[in-house]
Amino acid sequence: MVEPFLIAVPDDRLPAIRAKVAAFDWTMVPDAGGWQSGVGLADLKRLVDYWLTRYDWRAQERRLNMLPQFTAKVRGQRLHFIHARGDGSRAPLLLLHGWPGSFLEFEALIAPLVADGHDVVIPSLPGYAFSGRPNAPIGPRQTAELMHDLMVELFGTTRYLVQGGDWGAAIGGWIAHQHPEAVAGLHLNMVLLQAEDAVPKKPEELAWAEQRAETAKTETGYSLEQGTRPQTLGVAMSDSPVGIAAWILEKFGVWADLPRDAEGRPDLWQTFDEDLLLTNIMLYLVEGSFVTSTWMYRGRVLEGSGKFPAGTRIRVP
Incomplete structure (x- = not known):
């Protein structure tokens, strides 16, 4: 509810x-x-x-309480989210943050996206901000199911769009992978997922993989x-x-x-x-x-x- x-x-x-x-x-x-x-x-x-x-x-x-905020229980997990309503002329849009961010990342985008006709949904991930604490560590695949269920709760069978960055990119990727019939479009600003058997072959793919490995040496301790x-x-x-x-x-x-x-x-x-x-x-x-x-x-x-x-x-x- x-x-x-x-x-x-x-x-x-x-x-x-x-x-x-x-x-x-x-x-x-x-x-x-x-x-x-x-x-x-x-x-x-x-x-x-x-x-x-x-x-x-x-x-x-x-100031934050001027935003249309809600909570819902999804599979027993309390989720906090913003739901700003457009005129319904365009697909609902799910915006997913990561760590160490929050729903604040998207605050400035709400008004223009609503004006463009989208319903905009911005959840706090499980264990973040005002979403409830999970009973145990929860990963992006399980979180993807919670987010998809939330969108079904709000919009039924209407197809929706997903944008994700950081963990939001992993969660959004899993939503699109598991529920392609529900997702009309996916936009990611971070590349986190690929298939287990995916191997870089093209020069630009090899260069990206090399750069990613180099960055990992100094930026992944956390x-x-x-x-x-x-x-x-x-x-x-x-x-x-x-x-x-x-x-x-x-x-x-x-x-x-x-x-x-x-x-x-x-x-x-x-x-x-x-x-x-x-x-x-x-x-x-x-x-x-x-x-x-x-x-x-x-x-x-x-x-x-x-x-x-x-x-x-x-x-x-």
């Missing part, structure tokens, strides 16, 4: 988070080389200073940790808002294709403002969802959903 939803973080939660932010001991974190060794401490300190002196969660909460030891990481992070902020901010700095200076340091502030970054981080804190957000990595390992079965492919355009 679909029910309206408003964000209402308990009053005692916000000062508890703020107190931990204020108590963080910066002397315990000497600089190991700035962005060359992880998150740049100067940028992190700038964000934390804004957090303590100017950031207003309640103002952000009021993924290995979250895919193999999420419990340990969760214990370390669950009581440290600044630790969670650092873990997330680093990925925004490295992954967002930002301009860089002569020493390779990303310019976060040319693209992002503090309110946007902190609101995304707070969505991992106010419901204590950082730990369960990492379970998708473990879930992929457990369900073996990193590749499609041999001899199969996505046939949805």
Whole structure:
């Protein structure tokens, strides 16, 4: 059953988070080389200073509550989602975020897509933000079934469009693979899935595979940790808002294709403002969802959903 939803973080939660932010001991974190060794401490300190002196969660909460939000139980899993209604002249559109993102990624797209005639559905993935915590790690293939069932709940047999990035790309890929009759079109901004027997042959495919392997040497440590030891990481992070902020901010700095200076340091502030970054981080804190957000990595390992079965492919355009 679909029910309206408003964000209402308990009053005692916000000062508890703020107190931990204020108590963080910066002397315990000497600089190991700035962005060359992880998150740049100067940028992190700038964000934390804004957090303590100017950031207003309640103002952000009021703004977010202007969005049409709902929850639904799907296969026993509580899902939070935005459903903005168009005039029905175009296919419904499912927008899927990844880690360390949230439904905020698509906020600016809602109005133009609705004006174009689409119903726009933006879920929080299981274990993220205001979606319920799964009982155990859940991977992209199982999540794909939840998302497909949600769209069936909302639109019946009407075919729909899917856009996904990061985990959203894996989930969207599995939806199209498993339910091609329901998906009218698939758009991905990350390549995560291929068949088990797929082998790069063309020069451009070989070059892409080589580049991907090279990137994996320096940019996938977090993924290995979250895919193999999420419990340990969760214990370390669950009581440290600044630790969670650092873990997330680093990925925004490295992954967002930002301009860089002569020493390779990303310019976060040319693209992002503090309110946007902190609101995304707070969505991992106010419901204590950082730990369960990492379970998708473990879930992929457990369900073996990193590749499609041999001899199969996505046939949805």
